Amino acid sequence: MGGSPFSNFITAFSKRGSLRVQLTLQVAILAALGLGSMTGWSAWQMRRMLLGSHQRTLDYVTERFMSDVAIYADKSSVAEAMGTAIAKIPDGGNDDSNNVMVWVEAPQREVVAMSSAASKDSMTLQELRPQIPFPSRSHLVDINGRYLLVCGEQLSYDEEPIGKLYLAYDVTQERQTYVEHVRNLALANLLLLILLVGAIAYRVYRVTTPLKTLSETASRLSAADLGTTTLEVNKAPEEIAGLVEAFNAMLLRLSSSWDKQRQFVNDASHELRTPLTIVHGYLQSVLRRKESLNPLQQEALGTAAEETQRTIHMLQEMLEIARSDSGQLSFDLRPIALQPLLNSVASTIQEVHQRSVGIQAPQQPVAAIADPNHLRQALLNLLENAVKYSEPGDAICLSLRAQSGLATVTVQDEGIGIEPEHLNCVFERFYRADEARNRKGGTGLGLAVVKTLVEGMGGAIAVQSELDKGSTFTISLPRS
Numbered sequence: 001m002g003g004s005p006f007s008n009f010i011t012a013f014s015k016r017g018s019l020r021v022q023l024t025l026q027v028a029i030l031a032a033l034g035l036g037s038m039t040g041w042s043a044w045q046m047r048r049m050l051l052g053s054h055q056r057t058l059d060y061v062t063e064r065f066m067s068d069v070a071i072y073a074d075k076s077s078v079a080e081a082m083g084t085a086i087a088k089i090p091d092g093g094n095d096d097s098n099n100v101m102v103w104v105e106a107p108q109r110e111v112v113a114m115s116s117a118a119s120k121d122s123m124t125l126q127e128l129r130p131q132i133p134f135p136s137r138s139h140l141v142d143i144n145g146r147y148l149l150v151c152g153e154q155l156s157y158d159e160e161p162i163g164k165l166y167l168a169y170d171v172t173q174e175r176q177t178y179v180e181h182v183r184n185l186a187l188a189n190l191l192l193l194i195l196l197v198g199a200i201a202y203r204v205y206r207v208t209t210p211l212k213t214l215s216e217t218a219s220r221l222s223a224a225d226l227g228t229t230t231l232e233v234n235k236a237p238e239e240i241a242g243l244v245e246a247f248n249a250m251l252l253r254l255s256s257s258w259d260k261q262r263q264f265v266n267d268a269s270h271e272l273r274t275p276l277t278i279v280h281g282y283l284q285s286v287l288r289r290k291e292s293l294n295p296l297q298q299e300a301l302g303t304a305a306e307e308t309q310r311t312i313h314m315l316q317e318m319l320e321i322a323r324s325d326s327g328q329l330s331f332d333l334r335p336i337a338l339q340p341l342l343n344s345v346a347s348t349i350q351e352v353h354q355r356s357v358g359i360q361a362p363q364q365p366v367a368a369i370a371d372p373n374h375l376r377q378a379l380l381n382l383l384e385n386a387v388k389y390s391e392p393g394d395a396i397c398l399s400l401r402a403q404s405g406l407a408t409v410t411v412q413d414e415g416i417g418i419e420p421e422h423l424n425c426v427f428e429r430f431y432r433a434d435e436a437r438n439r440k441g442g443t444g445l446g447l448a449v450v451k452t453l454v455e456g457m458g459g460a461i462a463v464q465s466e467l468d469k470g471s472t473f474t475i476s477l478p479r480s
Contacts, residue, residue, distance in 0.1 A: 020201075020204050020205060020208050023200075023204045023208070024197065024200055024201045024204050027200045027204075028193070028196070028197045028200060031193060031196050031197070031200070032193055035189045035192060035193055036189070038189070039182075039185055039186055039189050042185060043182045043185070046178055046181060046182070047178060051138065051140075051149060051171075054149050054169050054171055054174075055138050055149070057100065057169060058100065058138065058149070058151055058167050058169060061100050061102060061167060062153055062165065062167065064085075064088075065085050065086065065102065065165060066155075066165075068081070068084065068085035068088055069081050069082055069085045069155070069157065070157070072084045072085060073157055078157055078162050079106075079112050079113070082104050082112065082113045082155075082162075082163070083112070083113040086102055086103075086104065086113045086114065086115050087115075087116075100115065100117060100167055100168070100169050101114075101115060101117045101118040101121065101124070101125065101128075101148075101167070101168040101169075101170075102114065102115040102117070102118060102165070102166070102167050102168075103115065103118045103125065103166050104155065104163050104164065104165055104166070105163055105164045105166065106162075106163045107161060107162075107163060107164075112163065118168075124143055124146070124148075124168075125168075127143050127144075128141060128143055128148060128150065128168055129166075132150050132152055132166060138150070138151040139151070140171070140175075141168075145172075146170065146172050147170075147171050147172045147175045148168045148169065148170055148171065148172075149168070149169040149171050150166070150167065150168045150169075151166075151167055152164055152165065152166050152167075153165040153166075153167075207237060207240065210231075210240045210241075210243075210244060211240065211243075213231060214231055214243070214244065214247055217229065217231050218247075221251075229251055230248050230251065231244050231247055231248055232244075272311075272315055276308055276311055276312050276315070277312060279308055280305060280308040280309055280312060283301055283304055283305040283308060284305060286301055287301055287302065287305060314445060329452075329456060331371045331374060331456050331457055332371045332372075332373070333369055333370060333371055333457060333458070334369070334370075334371075334372075335367045335368070335369060335480035336367060336368065336370055336372050336375070336480075337365050337366070337367050338361075338366050338367065338368055338400055338407060338409065339361050339365060339366065339400065341372060341375065341376060341379070342359055342361060342379070342398050342400060342409070343359065344376070345357075345376055345379045345380055345383060345398075346359055346383075346398060348380065349380070349383045349384070349387065349396075353384070353387045355387050355392070355396060356396075357383060357396050357397070357398055358395060358396065358397040358398065359397075359398045359399075359400075360397060360398070360399040360400065361398075361399070361400040362400065362401070362402060364402075366400055366401075366402045366407050366479070367407070367479065367480035368407040368477040368478060368479055368480055369457070369458065369477065369478045369479070369480055370457045370459070370477050371453075371456075371457055374453040374456065374457060375453070375454075375457065375475075375477075377449070377453060378449075378450045378453045378454055378475065379398075379409065379411065379475075381446045381447070381449060381450045382411040382450060382473050382475075383396065383398075383411060384446070385411075385446055385447065385473075386411060386412075386413035386415060386471075389413070389415040389416050389471075390413045390414055390415030390416070390470070391415070394413060394414040394415060394470075395413075395414055396411075396412070396413050396414075397410075397411075397412045397413075398410070398411060399412065402479065405478065405479055406476045406477065406478060406479060407476070407477050407478075407479045408474055408475065408476050408477075409474070409475045409477075410472060410473070410474045410475075411472070411473045411475075412470065412471070412472045412473075413470045413471055413472075414469070414470040415470050415471065416467070416468060417465045417466050417467040417468050417469050417470055417471055418463070418465035418467070418471055419467055420465075420467075423463055423464075423465060426447050426463060427447050427448055427450075427451040427461070427463075428448060429445060429448040450473075454475050454477075457477060458477070458478055459475055459476050459477040459478070460475075460476045461473060461474065461475050461476075462474050462476075
């Protein structure tokens with residue numbers, strides 16, 4: 001897979017972090033690249049103009065020198081002509097030529113002529129000569145912090161090489177000015193980049209604030225809030241405003257669907273419970289006269305009665321949840337003593353399922369703020385769950401503890417347990433953890449009802465479980 005390092009970095013970064021950080025960083029990087037490119041281009045242009053102007057001076061000196069050599073060579077030797085031409089350079093009509101060091105080397109590498117500027121600075125000339133390759137185009141040479149623009153040119157007369165012409169132009173002051181300008185330009189661009197990043201971050205914050213509000217609203221949303229929650233944004237971009245409008249329209253549709261579903265569950269529970277109760281009564285009446293039935297008929301009617309009772313129980317649970325969702329489930333919260341309630345539910349389980357339930361409670365009375373009927377139903381659901389998912393010989397225990405501000409009731413069994421990945425889902429409606437629990441014939445609503453009742457009383461419920469070692473459900477209620 002190809003791609004530039006920048007695009008690869010952006011792609012990798014986009015996989016993490018918030019949208020605000022991503023947008024700010026990406027736009028800041030693009031701005032930095034743009035400003036950096038402009039700075040580099042401007043510096044290159046300044047350098048080009050600086051060196052170009054001095055290169056024209058060198059070209060002028062070279063052209064003037066070659067012309068003078070051609071003139072004077074007709075009247076004297078070539079060496080004398082080159083010396084005369086160099087001596088004429090300061091009078092060439094270009095003031096910058098006075099700063100040009102010019103010298104000529106014979107083919108044997110000895111200097112045969114030099115300008116006055118070169119003779120005045122012979123130390124620089126000695127250091128400079130070894131650093132000039134030949135032939136060479138104009139380039140900068142650093143001599144102990146002094147910058148010289150140098151070049152070399154082949155000399156010939158009557159198509160015969162007569163030596164090499166070297167030129168050096170001192171551009172130290174111009175280079176310092178150039179470096180200072182580039183530094184100031186870089187600092188100005190850095191300041192501008194900081195201001196741009198700040199402005200970009202502010203604009204990104206303003207643009208993404210409705211998205212954050214939308215996320216927070218959605219995270220706090222519950223079924224009861226669907227019909228009353230709307231999101232409002234002012235001066236948002238068209239795309240985000242459209243998203244907010246779509247979100248509000250979705251809430252209205254969800255609210256309508258939820259109300260219809262809740263009403264259906266409520267109506268169905270009411271309508272089905274009565275005929276099923278009648279059917280169950282008739283089945284029980286027939287079973288009481290079982291002497292007139294053969295064993296196969298008795299078994300069939302017994303199974304029908306059990307399934308009818310199970311369906312009635314499921315409808316009752318569905319009705320409780322529907323009432324809770326619609327806000328029609330009322331709670332009579334008052335201080336109640338918990339020890340007598342635990343003894344009562346333990347006796348009920350003993351009578352119905354012929355299973356003994358151990359009770360561990362302090363000697364001092366413990367009272368909590370709760371609805372006695374709903375708390376009794378929640379405890380019965382947990383105990384029936386423990387009976388259903390444990391063997392007849394396994395122990396079931398009810399424990400009561402008083403803590404700071406809380407009263408906790410624990411239902412513990414030694415049954416099949418719950419796998420860790422299912423613990424966060426056991427209180428969901430119609431959730432069935434595994435096939436072993438499905439074979440027990442539960443409805444998947446018992447624990448959901450328990451959670452609804454406990455939280456409706458201002459309490460909380462938690463579960464701990466280990467596979468094949470049992471489960472522990474803990475109800476916490478505010479103490480009286």
